[in-house]
Amino acid sequence: EAGVTQFPSHSVIEKGQTVTLRCDPISGHDNLYWYRRVMGKEIKFLLHFVKESKQDESGMPNNRFLAERTGGTYSTLKVQPAELEDSGVYFCASSQGGTPRGEQYFGPGTRLTVT
Amino acid sequence: GNSVTQMEGPVTLSEEAFLTINCTYTATGYPSLFWYVQYPGEGLQLLLKATKADDKGSNKGFEATYRKETTSFHLEKGSVQVSDSAVYFCALRRGNQGGKLIFGQGTELSVKP
Numbered sequence: 001e002a003g004v005t006q007f008p009s010h011s012v013i014e015k016g017q018t019v020t021l022r023c024d025p026i027s028g029h030d031n032l033y034w035y036r037r038v039m040g041k042e043i044k045f046l047l048h049f050v051k052e053s054k055q056d057e058s059g060m061p062n063n064r065f066l067a068e069r070t071g072g073t074y075s076t077l078k079v080q081p082a083e084l085e086d087s088g089v090y091f092c093a094s095s096q097g098g099t100p101r102g103e104q105y106f107g108p109g110t111r112l113t114v115t
Numbered sequence: 116g117n118s119v120t121q122m123e124g125p126v127t128l129s130e131e132a133f134l135t136i137n138c139t140y141t142a143t144g145y146p147s148l149f150w151y152v153q154y155p156g157e158g159l160q161l162l163l164k165a166t167k168a169d170d171k172g173s174n175k176g177f178e179a180t181y182r183k184e185t186t187s188f189h190l191e192k193g194s195v196q197v198s199d200s201a202v203y204f205c206a207l208r209r210g211n212q213g214g215k216l217i218f219g220q221g222t223e224l225s226v227k228p
Contacts, residue, residue, distance in 0.1 A: 004158065031214055041158040042119070043204060044158075056213055093158065095214060104214065106151075106158035 002026070004107035006092050012113045015113040021110045025074070030097030031055075032075050033104060034067060038088035043099030049075060050097070082114045117142040128195055128226050135203035136190040137223045138179075138205035146207040148181055148188040149216070150173075153202045159190050162190075163204070195226045 005024045012017050025032050034046040046065070046098055047057040051072035060067070064083070069075040089109040095102040122137040135187060140148065147166045163172030170184035177192045201213040205219040 033214065033216075035216075035218075037221075039221070042220040043206075043216075045215045047218065048213055056215060057174060059215075093159075102214075104162055104216065107159070108156065108158040 004092055004094050004105050006107040006110050008110060010022060010111045014115055015084055016081045019082055021090050022045045023075045023107060025094030026105055029094035031095040032069060033093040034077055035091040036088050049064055085112050087112055087114045117209060117217050118218035119207055121204050121222050124223040126222060130197055130226055130228050131194045132180050133191040134195045136203055138188045138219060140186050140207050142209060146209050148177055149206040150190050150214055151204040151206060171225055197226045197228055200224055200226045
């Protein structure tokens with residue numbers, strides 16, 4: 001069974017540009033989470049999807065970030081326009097449906113560098 | 116608010132040394148507690164967990180005990196190996212906040228032969 005995959009693994013963009021990160025969860029997992037680790041600090045929660053619905057987006061830093069999960073399968077996280085402080089590693093995780101308390105399986109992350 | 120504090124790294128040990136990584140938390144109620152590990156080039160993996168006070172989680176020789184009185188969940192291993200070199204994250208999850216995990220800043224462990 002394939003794990004959680006993320007694309008790209010690394011992205012370098014200039015300030016003001018747009019970047020879209022993609023996450024493919026484990027097949028059949030209804031819950032999908034986005035997290036971010038900035039500058040070696042703690043990993044912070046961004047948002048939680050249940051199928052295609054946003055269950056909790058309390059961690060989204062501002063309106064430059066847009067997350068979607070059309071059809072309840074893969075998810076994208078768009079940053080537009082990117083700022084220097086958006087640099088970090090973006091992790092995606094998924095867990096089985098029925099309860100949000102199932103084990104979360106993480107992808108390898110996307111390292112975003114904004115110059 | 117809810118938070119997790121870990122000892123700062125990096126931690127460098129010789130093979131077969133004893134490992135302790137301290138983790139304390141702040142949360143109301145009775146959160147579930149976790150240790151995740153990130154090996155180089157890989158995603159986070161759940162290492163162990165405990166869901167109530169005095170529970171001991173264990174896996175791959177690692178152990179951690181949920182101490183409500185000291186709000187701690189320290190990670191220990193009696194004899195580390197080079198293959199244990201990784202970044203370790205302590206995390207909590209509140210029962211009434213869905214699946215959201217709250218992480219500490221991570222502790223990098225390097226084990227030398």
